[in-house]
Amino acid sequence: MKRKKHPNPDIEAAVQYAEANDWRYVPTGKSGHSWGKLRCPFNDKTCRCGDFCQNSIWSTPSNPSNHARAIRRWVDACIFKDKKG
Numbered sequence: 001m002k003r004k005k006h007p008n009p010d011i012e013a014a015v016q017y018a019e020a021n022d023w024r025y026v027p028t029g030k031s032g033h034s035w036g037k038l039r040c041p042f043n044d045k046t047c048r049c050g051d052f053c054q055n056s057i058w059s060t061p062s063n064p065s066n067h068a069r070a071i072r073r074w075v076d077a078c079i080f081k082d083k084k085g
Helices: 009-020 064-076
Strands: 024-026 034-039 054-058
Touching: 009 024, 009 064, 034 064, 054 064
Parallel strands: none
Antiparallel strands: 024 034, 034 054
């Protein structure tokens, strides 16, 4: 199933960046604030106590550019980013 595009182009580009790095978009249902979540593809005990690393994507953040940069930071800070495969 294809996901909806985020209405902000900067955030949409950041979500696409995350997806290109194997992060998975998860819809959040009828949340008034969260547009969705991004979930790391790795579930390893050395990362966040074995829980999936996930972060919310806001529908209308107060500063969309900062939120887009934060999304890219989540992906780039993953301890497994360079160990794909």
